[in-house]
Amino acid sequence: MNFSIDNWMELYRRGVESCFGGRIWFLGLQGSYGRGEATVDSDIDVVLILDQVSPEDLREYSRLLDTLPNREKICGFVSGKKELLCWEPSDLFQFCYDTTPVTGSLEPLFERISREDVIRAVRIGACNVYHMCAHNLVHEKSGDILKGLYKSATFTLQAIGFLETGSYQKRKERLGASLPESDRRLLETGMELKGREQVSGEEFDRLSGMLLSWASGWIRRTM
DSSP states (O other), X not given: OOOOHHHHHHHHHHHHHHHHGGGEEEEEEEHHHHHXXXXXXXXXXXXXXXXXXXXXXXXXXXXXXXXXXXXXXXXXEEEEHHHHHTSOHHHHHHHHHTOXXXXXXXXXXXXXXXXXXXXXXXXXXXXXXXXXXXXXXXXXXXXXXXXXHHHHHHHHHHHHHHHHHSOOOOSHHHHHHTSXXXXXXXXXXXXXXXXXXXXXXXXXXXXXXXXXXXXXXXXHHTO
């Protein structure tokens, strides 16, 4: 893959600093590039936290991104500092642990996350997967949606692994070792699905049932 995320992030950092200067509280990288699992199709998930964010700030940020290479792959998160410090703590769990700092620190956010918040993150993640899996079985019947749901379940599995071991594993290979067998099997199924072009009808039913049962179990377990 003829692309250097380090070189790109340096261009990004210089551009953001030229636009916002001392207003920057945090810069970071999330997603597959942050985890070291990127492929040629991966998005570039960048994080920008300013002292505060106005509509004009967002327009200026968008104009800056338009000047950078690989614009079509740039996504991520932008926020004001005060909003993020007041954010739902169960959301902050995944956000903080999946973000690699470039400038600044998320330590004030880590301090807000309790074990109960991680349990809530598991419950919300399982509820969302359950709802969409049931919807897909009844209405869409889409293999692509199913693959996306297995990807979403991975984030919930990371929270489960954290509850089991007290350690957050960004990379799927290491995550599997921290999970109980049924959770590890779901993770491995999702990894295998990622490289598949299509999902047959029989597989769709079986894998949807497996995912629905897994989500149901964690919803009830985290009550």
